[in-house]
Every structure is written in structure tokens, then in C-alpha cells.
Amino acid sequence: xxQTVFEPWEDPDQKPLIQFRNVTxxxxxxxxxxxxxxxxxxxxxxxxxxxxxxxxxTMMRMLAGFEAVSEGAIYLSGxxxxxxxxxxxxxxxxxxxxxxxxxxxxxxxxxxxxxRDRLPKNAIxxxxxxxxxxxxxxxxxHRKPHQISGGQRQRVALARSLAKAPKLLLLDEPxxxxxxxxRQDTQFELMDIQEKTGTTFVIVTHDQEEAMTVAxxxxxxxxxxxxxxDTPARIYETPTSVxxxxxxxxxNIIEGHGTKSGDGYDVTFAEGQPVLHxxxxxxxxxxxxxxxxxxxxxxxxxxxxxEGKTNLVKGAILDIAYLGNLSTYHVKLxxxxxxxxxxxxxxxxxxxxxxxxDEVWLSWTxxxxxxxxx
Amino acid sequence: xxxxxxxxxxxxxLLALFLIPFLIVLKISxxxxxxxxxxxxxxxxxxxxxxGVKAFFTGLDFENFWFLTTDELYWKAYLSSLQIALLSTxxxxxxxxxxxxxxxxxxxxxxxxxxxxxILPFWTSFLIRxxxxxxxxxxxxxxxxxxxxxxxxxxxxxxxxTDTAVYIGIVYTYLPFMVLPIYAALEKLDESLLEAAEDLxxxxxSAFWLVTVPLSKSxxxxxxxxxxxxxxxxxxxxxxxxxxxxxxxxxxxxxxFFNNRDWPVASAVAVILLLILIIPIILFQxxxxxxxxxxx
Amino acid sequence: xxxxxxxxxxxLTLGFAFLYIPMIILIIYSFNASKLVxxxxxxxxxxxxxxxxxxxxxxxxxxxxxxxxxxxxxxxxLGTMAxxxxxxxxxxxxxxxxxxxxxxxxVMPEVITGLSLLLLFIGIGLDxxxxxxxxxxxxxxxxxxxxxxxSRLVNFDRSLEEAALDLGCSPFEAFRLVTLPIIAPAxxxxxxxxxxxxxxxxxIASFTAGPSATTLPIKIFSSIRLGVSPEINALSTxxxxxxxxxxxxxxxxSKRASLRMQAEERAAVRN
Numbered sequence: 001x002x003q004t005v006f007e008p009w010e011d012p013d014q015k016p017l018i019q020f021r022n023v024t025x026x027x028x029x030x031x032x033x034x035x036x037x038x039x040x041x042x043x044x045x046x047x048x049x050x051x052x053x054x055x056x057x058t059m060m061r062m063l064a065g066f067e068a069v070s071e072g073a074i075y076l077s078g079x080x081x082x083x084x085x086x087x088x089x090x091x092x093x094x095x096x097x098x099x100x101x102x103x104x105x106x107x108x109x110x111x112x113x114x115x116r117d118r119l120p121k122n123a124i125x126x127x128x129x130x131x132x133x134x135x136x137x138x139x140x141x142h143r144k145p146h147q148i149s150g151g152q153r154q155r156v157a158l159a160r161s162l163a164k165a166p167k168l169l170l171l172d173e174p175x176x177x178x179x180x181x182x183r184q185d186t187q188f189e190l191m192d193i194q195e196k197t198g199t200t201f202v203i204v205t206h207d208q209e210e211a212m213t214v215a216x217x218x219x220x221x222x223x224x225x226x227x228x229x230d231t232p233a234r235i236y237e238t239p240t241s242v243x244x245x246x247x248x249x250x251x252n253i254i255e256g257h258g259t260k261s262g263d264g265y266d267v268t269f270a271e272g273q274p275v276l277h278x279x280x281x282x283x284x285x286x287x288x289x290x291x292x293x294x295x296x297x298x299x300x301x302x303x304x305x306x307e308g309k310t311n312l313v314k315g316a317i318l319d320i321a322y323l324g325n326l327s328t329y330h331v332k333l334x335x336x337x338x339x340x341x342x343x344x345x346x347x348x349x350x351x352x353x354x355x356x357x358d359e360v361w362l363s364w365t366x367x368x369x370x371x372x373x374x
Numbered sequence: 375x376x377x378x379x380x381x382x383x384x385x386x387x388l389l390a391l392f393l394i395p396f397l398i399v400l401k402i403s404x405x406x407x408x409x410x411x412x413x414x415x416x417x418x419x420x421x422x423x424x425x426g427v428k429a430f431f432t433g434l435d436f437e438n439f440w441f442l443t444t445d446e447l448y449w450k451a452y453l454s455s456l457q458i459a460l461l462s463t464x465x466x467x468x469x470x471x472x473x474x475x476x477x478x479x480x481x482x483x484x485x486x487x488x489x490x491x492x493i494l495p496f497w498t499s500f501l502i503r504x505x506x507x508x509x510x511x512x513x514x515x516x517x518x519x520x521x522x523x524x525x526x527x528x529x530x531x532x533x534x535x536t537d538t539a540v541y542i543g544i545v546y547t548y549l550p551f552m553v554l555p556i557y558a559a560l561e562k563l564d565e566s567l568l569e570a571a572e573d574l575x576x577x578x579x580s581a582f583w584l585v586t587v588p589l590s591k592s593x594x595x596x597x598x599x600x601x602x603x604x605x606x607x608x609x610x611x612x613x614x615x616x617x618x619x620x621x622x623x624x625x626x627x628x629x630x631f632f633n634n635r636d637w638p639v640a641s642a643v644a645v646i647l648l649l650i651l652i653i654p655i656i657l658f659q660x661x662x663x664x665x666x667x668x669x670x
Numbered sequence: 671x672x673x674x675x676x677x678x679x680x681x682l683t684l685g686f687a688f689l690y691i692p693m694i695i696l697i698i699y700s701f702n703a704s705k706l707v708x709x710x711x712x713x714x715x716x717x718x719x720x721x722x723x724x725x726x727x728x729x730x731x732x733x734x735x736x737x738x739x740x741x742x743x744x745x746x747x748l749g750t751m752a753x754x755x756x757x758x759x760x761x762x763x764x765x766x767x768x769x770x771x772x773x774x775x776x777v778m779p780e781v782i783t784g785l786s787l788l789l790l791f792i793g794i795g796l797d798x799x800x801x802x803x804x805x806x807x808x809x810x811x812x813x814x815x816x817x818x819x820x821s822r823l824v825n826f827d828r829s830l831e832e833a834a835l836d837l838g839c840s841p842f843e844a845f846r847l848v849t850l851p852i853i854a855p856a857x858x859x860x861x862x863x864x865x866x867x868x869x870x871x872x873x874i875a876s877f878t879a880g881p882s883a884t885t886l887p888i889k890i891f892s893s894i895r896l897g898v899s900p901e902i903n904a905l906s907t908x909x910x911x912x913x914x915x916x917x918x919x920x921x922x923x924s925k926r927a928s929l930r931m932q933a934e935e936r937a938a939v940r941n
Contacts, residue, residue: 066832086835099833103851112847113837147934164837376842381762384752384812388771391809395786398793469688472681479678488682490921495689497913499870501887501894502906506692509699509898514709516695549689607779609873614894624781631785641789644782655777 006216008041015078017042017168017200018063023072025058025224032058034224035072045194045201047215049208049247055224056204060170063202064093076167087116092166096173098157100145106156107132107141113164131159134193151182158190162197171203175210187213208248212236220244236295242372245293250328252299252339258290258371265371267292270335276311278369291372296342298368301329302361303353309363315339317358329354331362403438403641438642448643451621452650458537458612458622459605462544466601467594469545470552474593475586477553478560485561492557496550503547504614511539511615535617543611548604552597559593560586592665599658606654607647623647693910700903717904727905730889734869737800737885741807742864748808749815749864750857754845756816757823758831775813783810784877791878798880806878807868814867815860822856823849855924862920866913 008014016039025033032055040046048056061067062074065086073080081089092113100109110131114124132138135155140148145156154174161169174190175183191214194201205211211218212232219229220243228235228244239245242253256269256276264279267290278292306312318338319330322345329341341362354360442448477488495503510516511534518530533539563586571581587594609624616622623643631640700718704711721727752772759765775783787806791798826849834844850857872887879888894902 064832064836066835086832087838087840091836093833093836095829095833097827097829099827099829101830101833101848101852112834116838116843143938144934146931147938149938152938160833160837377759380751381755381759381768384748384755384816385764385768387748387809387812388752388768391787391790391805392771392775393767395790396782398789399782399786402789469685472677473685476674476678476682476685479674480682481674486921486925490917491686491689494914494917495693497866497917498693499887499906499909499913501870501872501890502696502909503693505890505894505898505902505906506696508894509903510692510695512898514706546688546692549685553685603777604779607781609781610891614891624779627781627785637789640785644785647779648782651777651779658777659773 006043008044009039009217014041016040017044017077018202019075019078020059021073021075023062023074024070025055025062025067026070032224033062033069036224036226037072038219038226038229040200040202042200043198045191045203045214045216047211047218048202048204048221049211049218050206050221051247052206054221056206056221057172058224059221060093060172060202060204063168064091064170065089090167091170092161092164092168093170094157094161094172094174096176098145098153098177100153100156100160102145105142105144106137106148109145109156110160110163112160117164127163131163134162134196135159150177151186154178154186155189158193162193162199165197166199168200168202171201173205174203175207176205183210190214212248220247222247238370239293239372242291242293242374245370245372250296250340250342252292252294252296254292254294254337254339255374256290256292258284258288260284264366265290267371270333270337273313273333273335274311276369277366278311278371279366280371282371284371284373289374291374292369293372294339294364294369296328296340297326297344299339299341299362299364301331301341301343301354302363303358305361306363310366311369312361312363313339314359314361317354317356317360320354320356329360331360399641399644402638403645404436405438405638438638439646441639442642442646447621448626451623451626452646454621455606455623456650458540458544459602459608462541462548462605463598463602465541466545466548466552467598470549470597471556471594473549474553474556474560474590477557478563489557492550492553500547501610504543504611507539507543507546507615508534511542534615535620537616537620539615540612540620540622543615544601544605544608547611548601551600555596555600556590556593559590563589592661592668595661596658596665599654599661603651603654603658606651696903697907697910700900700907702900702903705900717900718908721901721904721908724901726884727886727889727901730884730886733800733883734886737803737807737875737883738865738868741804741811741868742861744804744808745812745815745864746857746861749812749860750819752812752816753818753820753823754849757820757826772813772816775810776817778810780871780873784874787874788877797882798878799883802878802880803875803883803885806874807864807871810874811864811867814863815857818860818863819853819856822853826853862916 018038018040020036020038023033023036024031034055036055036059048059050056058067062069063081065081065084069082073082075081076089076091081091101112104112107128110128111124114127119127128141129138132141135158137152137155137159140152140156145153148156154177158171158174171190175186178186187210190201194214203211203214212235215232217229218232218235220227220235222243228240230238235244236248239248245251246253254267254269254276256267258265258267261277263281264277265284267276267278269276269292276292284290300306305314313333315331315333317329318332321328321330325345326342327345329343331339331341333339339362473492477485477492480488508515512518513530513532513534515534517533518527521527522530533542567585567589568581571585572578576584607624608622609628612620612622612625613628616625624647627640627643627647630636630643699710701713701715702710703714703716752768755762756769756772762768784806787802787809788798791802791805796802830848830852831844834848835841839847870887871885872891875885876888876891879885890902890905893899
């Protein structure tokens with residue numbers, strides 16, 4: 001049986017779980033969220049990504065009920081949650097600091113929310129055991145939060161917020177306090193748990209790698225606005241703005257003048273440099289100032305002039321950054337632009353032939369570059 | 375609703391038992407002395423409505439305040455209180471700073487014990503600590519016995535019931551208030567700053583004056599206010615250790631109230647004492663706020 | 671570059687000698703057989719015996735304890751509420767006045783506080799006695815409690831309260847189940863401070879106490895005004911010993927708790 005692709009946002013019949021309708025949030029004179037609309041669907045793992053101060057945390061706190069919207073409304077399963085206080089929302093949150101109650105054992109921390117619902121004792125016990133098993137914490141049930149490690153605390157926080165089986169789980173920088181190695185392992189664990197429980201996750205992060213790894217869709221935010229909402233692959237491969245292209249991963253941005261030609265645009269960017277061509281299905285109007293965004297790993301570098309390439313420029317190597325698995329070459333063109341080209345070091349001490357000041361040729365395909373309006 | 379109750383209870387308590395009593399003091403200080411009990415004629419009669427309020431404002435007079443300026447006892451008492459509070463604050467600083475500095479230089483495992491030794495007197499009864507000096511400073515007391523035995527003097531000295539005894543009493547009882555904030559400031563001092571100063575050519579002594587002292591400034595200021603403010607209105611120390619010639623405003627107020635039973639004048643004395651205290655209190659709060667901001 | 675020099679050693683020795691010698695002398699002379707406090711006439715516990723026979727002191731001590739327990743308990747409740755309002759209450763009408771009224775009694779000379787409360791009690795016709803002392807002590811010690819508790823609340827991780835709300839607590843439940851247990855040490859030390867302040871207070875009690883209620887400090891004061899007496903030395907010694915035991919026990923308990931916490935945290939990082 002062929003697996004159906006999980007893309008509820010492409011299906012017009014799907015009802016979103018969360019709807020932001022023209023939401024604005026002001027703190028005094030400062031506008032944190034600016035007339036923002038967004039749909040998030042059931043079972044999604046949705047990431048809000050942006051630099052600090054972009055409004056992503058405010059979005060999350062409005063969902064949890066700790067901040068009231070100034071204008072507009074937020075709907076959860078079609079119901080306006082504006083008047084619902086945080087303790088009555090079917091939404092739970094995993095705090096950045098974990099906010100584990102230091103005076104309660106791990107068991108009591110996880111049972112805390114269940115006890116508030118006045119569930120029968122054995123129902124609470126069963127649910128807590130289930131959560132302890134899910135997060136592999138059975139051994140630590142009777143310890144206090146300060147008696148376990150950082151990674152374990154993170155799992156307690158997750159178990160506690162999942163215990164009430166919320167419709168929606170909010171995760172505020174859930175992996176921010178962990179070291180890099182542990183963070184990577186935990187990312188997969190989070191995805192695993194999300195899949196097992198079928199809960200909708202909304203994660204706030206400033207770490208683009210983290211967002212790309214875990215999320216089904218990523219919303220890139222800046223200054224209280226959504227810049228682009230898309231799948232991680234599309235965010236990376238077809239950014240719709242210079243901001244997104246630049247924010248996610250490494251990129252070469254070339255400013256130039258574009259004219260429509262065939263199935264794409266011809267871009268002239270400097271005196272004495274060849275015209276570059278990029279395919280695009282988007283219409284940027286007839287001509288004008290535009291940008292080309294090219295990922296460094298899509299630029300090939302060679303000492304000899306390659307044949308039959310549409311986009312070909314010549315320059316001299318300025319810098320080489322050796323990263324072990326990859327090497328990045330910074331190549332300066334005669335017109336002054338610096339273009340980065342990345343190659344995988346598949347052979348040991350590969351590309352010894354290229355060194356500083358060498359004259360090299362850079363090339364990329366018509367589909368490698370993305371044309372963006374200014 | 376709950377929030378309203380939560381705010382209202384302590385709020386009303388303080389209004390009723392702090393603000394209103396103080397307004398009464400203010401009012402009585404503007405009333406006329408009478409021999410009735412209570413020995414004042416209230417000048418505001420709210421029962422009479424608007425006419426009463428009007429009568430109140432026309433009937434207000436600064437007679438009692440005027441009286442304070444005519445009798446030199448009062449302004450002498452204010453001046454001498456200021457002098458005693460100021461000098462004893464400086465003395466407490468001179469005694470307290472070396473102690474705080476010594477504590478800050480002590481080894482880590484010693485610090486909690488030293489801290490405990492400073493805090494302990496703070497929890498011990500103030501009255502008892504003042505009392506302890508009465509036996510030491512009297513003419514037949516241990517201090518005189520010691521001085522006579524060592525041959526420093528031939529005659530026993532009169533220390534108890536003089537201003538000197540008051541200074542000793544204030545320095546002694548308020549010493550923990552000076553040591554603790556200075557120690558807190560010195561403890562936070564980054565040792566590498568002193569190393570940097572010496573690396574840049576300071577001697578140890580000049581590093582102390584150029585780095586340690588300026589960086590403990592907030593502690594010094596806090597300590598000085600914590601001694602100066604209560605010392606100014608002090609009653610127990612001048613009445614137990616001081617003599618009949620020791621003039622301090624707290625004592626004058628007490629005597630005006632309990633011995634002369636002149637409530638309006640006692641109230642006027644209190645109002646002026648408070649006016650004098652407002653400036654150091656504001657300066658103190660500003661210092662505290664600056665420190666809080668500096669700590670983020 | 672911390673260097674503990676001879677200068678430091680000397681200033682600490684002299685400083686602590688200054689702080690402690692008067693109290694040590696006081697204690698030694700409480701065991702003096704002679705009525706004359708300045709002449710040593712051999713060891714005796716006679717004054718302790720006489721003190722325990724002294725009805726006036728015993729009843730004053732009883733009044734003092736009743737006043738201290740009542741006023742510190744009410745002050746702890748009110749002071750904790752006040753601290754919570756100041757730190758968490760957000761904006762409300764008259765907030766500046768409120769915080770002013772919390773901080774002012776801390777620096778207000780006792781003679782003024784005492785005088786103003788006495789005038790209030792006379793004005794409303796309240797008979798002076800235990801009740802008026804309790805009201806007076808509660809008022810000034812609640813401010814101390816609120817300062818102690820609010821300095822703890824300032825450093826309180828607010829997300830703990832939010833987590834409690836998020837998991838279904840009402841704001842009151844969040845305070846009772848999460849905030850209060852965590853700030854309990856500060857509330858307890860606030861209570862102890864209020865208790866000590868009340869035990870210690872002479873001036874405010876003198877203004878607000880009537881002939882029906884005399885507290886221990888008032889009794890001590892009226893007796894030492896006339897001069898030094900060995901009975902007072904014995905009483906002082908008892909009070910000093912109680913306070914010393916209390917303070918040392920409290921600091922040992924909190925030190926042991928923090929050491930255990932550190933050891934457990936280290937152990938948690940290892941496994």
C-alpha cells in the first residue's frame with residue numbers, strides 16, 4: 001500500500017486545528033505581532049523559526065494563554081480561545097527552562113496536571129507510568145528534578161506536558177539547554193514521540209537546523225510577520241525572499257538586473273561578466289532589479305574551463321575553509337563579487353590542486369539559482 | 375475578585391495603621407494644646423461637614439512649629455542628633471570596613487562562620503546589648519578597673535552617662551548593619567581586577583584605594599545610611615548610656631510626650647524629624663535602586 | 671589573589687572581640703554571687719533562681735511571647751500577600767502609595783511609629799493592651815516580612831507559575847501548590863524576623879502598651895534605668911543562649927541542606 005504523503009495544508013477540505021486570524025499583539029508602543037494569519041493542522045509538527053525578538057515566543061504565549069491578543073482572534077478547533085484562561089485550555093506547553101517543580105518528585109511532576117483534572121487515583125497512576133515509559137524515565141520516578149541530568153529533565157518536561165493528552169503541545173526552545181550531541185539525538189526522539197502520540201506540536205526555535213530536522217512545516221518570522229511558511233525542503237530550495245534564503249543555510253546572493261527570457265530570467269550583474277540565466281515559474285514582472293540566490297553546494301569549481309555550461313564565471317581563490325567533510329572556497333570575481341563554492345571531500349586530501357590565488361571556473365545549472373525580487 | 379481581596383487586605387491594613395496614624399500626628403502638630411485628655415483639641419470636625427473642613431483650614435496654625443524655633447532646646451537637640459548620628463556613622467564605617475575587608479579576604483571555608491558571627495548580635499536583643507555596656511562603662515565598671523590596673527589612669531573615668539558612651543553604644547549596636555552590606559559588595563569583587571591593577575603597575579596599597587574602595591562604594595553608602603537613619607531617631611541608647619546633657623531628638627520626643635504630656639509639641643517634633651529624614655531616605659533608596667539596576 | 675594578611679587577622683580579631691566581649695562579660699557576671707555587678711564574689715546560680723521566682727518578669731515574658739507569636743504570624747500572612755502583590759500584582763490603582771507604605775516603616779524612627787499609633791488608638795477609643803501591641807507590631811513587621819519574601823519572589827522563575835496554570839491550576843492553586851512551597855524558606859525566615867523584632871521592641875510597645883499589658887523589654891528597661899542588676903544579667907544570658915542556639919541550628923540546617931543538594935546535583939550529572 002502506498003503511503004499517503006502528509007500534506008493537509010494542500011487539501012482545501014481539511015479543517016485547520018489552529019487559526020490565527022489577523023492577529024496583532026502590541027506591548028505598549030511596540031508591535032510584537034503584526035496582523036498575522038496562519039493555519040496549523042492536526043498532527044503537524046510546526047516550527048516557528050526566527051531571530052530573537054521576531055515575535056515567535058509571543059505567538060506561542062498567546063496560544064498558551066499567557067498573553068492576550070490586541071486585535072484579531074485565535075481559533076482552536078474552530079472555537080475562539082481569547083476568553084479561555086490558560087488553565088482551561090486544551091493546550092500544554094513545554095517551557096524553555098523546563099519549569100519542573102523543584103519540590104516535587106518526577107512522578108508528582110508528571111501527575112501534577114492529571115491531579116488538577118480530579119482523575120481517579122489509578123487512572124493517574126496508569127497515565128504517569130505510560131508517560132514514564134514513553135520517555136524512558138521509569139528508573140527516576142521518585143527522584144527530585146535536581147537529582148537527574150539535563151537530558152532527563154528535558155524528558156520529564158516533555159512527559160509532564162504530554163500527560164494530559166493536549167490537542168496541541170507547545171515547545172519553547174525545547175532543546176536549547178542541551179549540548180550539541182545530545183540535541184541531535186533528542187531531535188529524533190521528539191519526532192518519534194510526536195508520531196507515536198499523534199499530538200500536534202508547535203515548536204519555537206532560533207536554530208534553523210533544528211527546525212528543518214523536526215518540522216513538517218516551518219514558518220520563518222521576522223519583526224512580527226510571517227516571511228514564508230513552507231516545508232523544510234521548499235524553504236531551503238525555493239525561498240521566496242532574500243531574507244529567507246539568507247536566514248536558512250549558507251547562500252550566495254548576487255544583485256543584478258533581470259529581464260524575462262524564455263522560461264526564466266537573464267540577469268546581468270556586473271560590467272564584463274557574462275549574463276546569468278535562471279529558470280523560474282514565478283513572474284517577477286518584465287524587468288528590473290532582482291537577486292539571484294545560489295547555494296554554495298550547487299556551485300561547481302574547476303581549474304579548467306568546463307564545456308557547455310549556461311552559468312559560468314571566472315575568479316581567483318581568496319580563502320579556503322576546510323571543515324573536514326566539506327571545503328568551502330571563497331572565489332573573488334574580477335568585478336569584485338565573492339562567490340562561495342562548496343565541495344564534498346569524498347577523497348582524502350582531495351582537491352590539493354586548488355590553492356590560494358588560483359584562477360578557477362565556477363559554474364551552476366539553470367535550476368540551481370533562484371530569482372528573487374528586491 | 376480574589377485579586378481585589380488580595381490587594382485590599384494588606385493595603386487597607388497599612389492605610390489604617392500606618393498612613394492614617396501619621397496623618398493624625400500631622401493634624402495634632404497643627405492643633406492647640408489643651409489640658410484635656412486626650413490633651414489636644416482636634417481642629418478637624420468632620421461631623422460639621424464642609425463648614426468643619428473650612429474651619430479646619432482657617433484654624434490651622436504653625437504655633438507648635440513656631441514654638442520649636444523659639445525654645446533653643448529643640449533646635450539644639452536636632453543639631454546634636456545630626457552630629458551624633460553623623461560622627462557615629464563615620465566611626466562605625468572605620469571600625470566596620472576593616473572587618474568586612476578581613477572577612478572578604480578570609481578563606482572560603484571560614485566565611486560562613488564569620489558571617490554567622492556578624493549576624494548573631496543582630497538577632498540578639500538590642501536592649502540587652504546596650505545594657506551590656508552599662509556594666510562595663512560605669513565608674514566602678516570593668517573598663518575603669520582595667521585602666522586603673524594597667525596604670526593608664528589613676529582616677530576612674532566618667533564614661534557612662536556621657537556622649538562618649540552614646541557613640542560607643544551606637545557603633546556597637548549598629549556595627550552589623552555596616553559590615554554586612556560592605557562585605558556583600560567586597561565579596562562580589564572580581565579578584566582578577568586587583569591582579570590587573572598590579573599588573574599595570576599599582577602597588578598593593580594603591581590597588582586597594584583605586585580598585586577595591588571604589589568598587590565597594592555602593593556597600594559603603596548602604597551601610598552608612600543603615601546606621602545614620604536609625605541613629606538619628608535613636609531613643610534607647612541616649613536614655614541608657616547618655617547623660618542628662620545628652621540631647622537627642624528621640625529622647626526629647628519621648629520626654630515631651632510622656633513627661634510633659636504636650637502632645638501637639640511632641641507631634642511637631644516628630645514631623646520635623648521626619649522631614650529631616652526624608653533626604654537621607656531618598657538618597658538611600660536611590661543607591662539601592664542603582665545597585666539593583668547594576669546587577670541587572 | 672586573595673591574601674589573608676596580618677592586618678586582616680588583627681582587624682577581625684579586634685572587631686569580633688569588640689562585638690563579643692561585652693556579651694561574654696554580661697554572661698559571666700550573671701553567675702556572680704555578689705549583688706554588686708562589678709565585683710566578682712564567686713560562682714553562683716542564685717540570680718537564676720530569683721529570676722524564676724519573679725512573678726512580674728514571668729508574666730511580662732508570657733505577654734511578650736503571646737504578642738510575638740500573634741503579631742509575627744499575622745505579619746507573615748500580610749507581608750507575604752504584600753510581597754506577592756508588589757512583585758506579581760501588575761499595575762493597580764495606588765501602587766506607588768502601596769509600595770511607599772511597605773518601605774517607609776523600615777526606615778521610620780520607632781518613636782514616630784509608636785507615637786502615631788498611640789494617637790490613633792486613643793482617637794478611636796481602643797483600650798491599650800495586648801491587642802494594641804499586636805496591631806502595632808504586625809504593622810511594622812509585615813513590612814520586614816514583605817521585603818524578605820519579595821527578594822525571594824524577584825528571583826523566582828516565573829515559568830514555574832505559568833507551568834502550573836498551563837497544567838490546569840487556578841491562580842490561587844498555583845500559588846498554594848507551587849509558589850508557596852518553593853518560597854517557604856523565605857516565608858519562614860520572614861516569620862522569625864518578625865518574631866524577633868516583636869520580642870525585641872521597646873519603643874513601640876511602650877507607646878502602645880497600657881497598664882494592663884507590660885512586655886519583657888518594657889520591664890527590663892524600667893529596671894535597668896535604675897542601674898545594673900544581676901537578675902537582668904541572668905535574664906539576658908537566657909535570651910542570648912536561646913538566640914545563639916536558634917541561629918546556629920538554623921544555619922547548620924540550611925548549610926546541610928545546600929551541601930546535600932550540591933552532592934545530589936553532582937551525582938545527577940555523572941549518571
